[in-house]
Amino acid sequence: MPTVRLVPLLQRDDAALAALCAALDHAPVQLDPDGIKPAEGSLVPAQKRRVLVCMGGPCVAAGAETLWGHLRNEQDRLKLRARGDGTMSAKTSCLGPCNLAPVIQVWPEGTYYAGLDEHDLDRVIAEHLLAGRPVNDLAYEATGAKQVLRPRRL
Ligand code: FES
Structure with a gap:
């Protein structure tokens, strides 16, 4: 047999x-x-944090692939999987606020970040992922209401 x-x-x-x-x-x-x-x-991973990077059409058009590549590079370089609560990342479909693209969401808090570039993502990594403090000037509160993208700093 x-x-x-x-x-x-x-x-x-x-x-x-x-x-x-x-x-x-x-x-x-x-x-x-x-x-x-x-x-x-x-x-079953031990990491408690997840960064979801939206790969919906508007986010890809606004640079999500670049953000994803930068996040993955920094995840390796800074060993984010093993530091602090540990961070994993994943691509996802539309997170909702397409007009604020590119959009990411950081868990377990569920914090939305929008209109990011690589410099902004570095701040999210340093302040939120590693220090545990959401970056309020880049974050969009989950209010259930429509919001507009804030003007970028110069
Ligand atoms: S396509 Fe990214 S939030 Fe909708």
Whole structure:
């Protein structure tokens, strides 16, 4: 009989495994608890922070790809995954306020940042991700109301 890899849930459920063996008219199978190893991709990250970078059309047109590349470079250079609460990042679809593009959102606070360039992102990294203080002059409060992009500093 060929080797069959069972789904992880079935590996932990003796009753389900016994029912499957009976349904297949197969002799009962004994599980080897030491043989159960988490599969690749089973790691639940320890990092508490997430930066979501919007990749919706208006954000990409406003420079989101550049922000994403800069964030990933700085994430490696500054070892953000291992510092403080740890930061991971992900691309996402539209976050909502497209007219304020490019938009990112930092969790667990859910802080929106908009109209960013790479210099602004450096501030978010230093002040919010590493020091835990949202950058209020770059942040847009989650009010549920329409907002306008604030003029850029010179
Ligand atoms: S496309 Fe980025 S917020 Fe909508």
